Amino acid sequence: MLSVEGITQIFGGLTALEDVSFSVTPRSITGIIGPNGAGKTTLFNIVTGLYTQTEGKVYLGEKNISFFAPETLAGLGLVRTFQNVELFGQMSVLENVMVGLHTKSKSGIFSCAFKLPGQIREEKTVREKAYRWLEFTGLVDEADIAACNLPFGKGRLLEISRAMAVEPQIILMDEPAAGLNSRETAGLAELIRKIQDLGITIVLVEHDMELVMDVCESIVVLNLGKKLAHGTPREIQEDKAVIAAYLGED
């Protein structure tokens, strides 16, 4: 589904990632874990086209997407959420999700300004689809609230609804549980499984080990920019190198 090959990222003199390779099987849930500064978010930024890697390749299926722009990747069905929740704060919750449907509609500036019949029809389907994604995450009641007024936990859900509206093949979540309480985290685990049931591949960077061990089928461990281990949750829990990286060596 998604594979990275020999990704190296050097910022000035600092090597943030060094020769990282792994691949993600279709319809799986993969966790990327590692101590702070391991390069997890950097890796996400490279895969989603926000950073340009110093070396290495990224494949989506058979396609080499190494230097694709984020907007192109969205069209190919690769989408992400952000660690710090990047919502469109001034827009309503519904409108946020409608932006997610941008690639699924095509009216140009002129048909929008002149409200041509095709645009009116399209607008109606976009609105209906957006409502369906809000139902999916349980945000329908908040549809007309400005996104900046949502409580943090619901903001996270909105970000996921918006990403789902892109109708992705693969969704990358950057610390989806950060800042959530235990009840919200449990709800998130359920939602992640629901997304998987739709046939979507999920990759998540996460610090909440309970969540990672609970939902992930496969885990990649990064440490100081290098891949330390890749395996099932059980294998990772028993891996000596991983334990050493997390707890310090004796």
Next chain:
Amino acid sequence: MIKEKRQILIFTLFALIVLLAPLFLKGSYFLNVLVFIGINTLLAVALNLLLGYAGQISLGHAAFFGLGAYVSGILTTRFPVDPWMALLAAALCAALLAFVIGFPILKLKGHYLAMATLGFGIIMYIFFNETVDLTGGPSGLSGIPNLRLGQLIFDNDRNNYYLVWVITLGVMLLSINLSQSRIGRALRAINDSEVAARVMGVNARILKVQIFTISAFVSAIAGSLYAHTMTFISPTSFGFNFSVELLTMIIIGGLGSMYGSFLGAAILTMLPEFLRVFRDFDIVIYGLMLILITMFMPKGLIGGLEALFKIVINKIKGGAQNVKR
């Protein structure tokens, strides 16, 4: 859906008031001021598309206004071009220029974009001043013919009023339509978080250039209308000061609101007349007003009015409930 109906109602009311106003106004002076307000509203709407919707600043918009005025003026005074064709040529010319410079400069963000557009505005101002053979230089260009439709010549205040306001109302309507559409949402998304918008599949780079081009197109139409109604133009109307004045209009009126554009344009067009009694202190009052509005009404006058309206409605509703008890 209800929101949409309310919008149509508000626009219809606004358009009716604007179109019927001349019937109740005696004297040419007011009409003349209203023509200027119309042209400034058109410019404010154009800038609002760029700054209010997409969040991209321009400190050089007077240059597109000037370009529109000069292309129209030069084509009709030095060549036998029909004024309407000149208007179209002026708008296309500005759009083309905006399209070409848009790709490099809209890559810049925040202060850097402000500086780049400022530089562009100053270059154009120097160009208007120095190419004396073409533009007439500092002494200006006179004898620009009026626009005409068959027997109807737009050479008096009443005709000019309708000419300017029909076009302005049309552009306002199109802009309002745009804001409630896929493209409007994408623009507002870029304004809130360009990174997130791109991840959602919005091609921010192209869209910013498109809206910049349209903004320049509309500004140049305003310039052309100005040239053909005034029949005389000179560079001083198109300098840096006017770019700042346009920015002030939409900030005072309300970013992102087309009615705010009108309000800001109306106030800034009339203010110099009212402040004349204060003589040299007018600039102080002007500055004070800007400070107070940005401090207490971050969404501009239109945002302030909306908030006030809501408070009043709630008071009335609350009062009605008390009576019931």
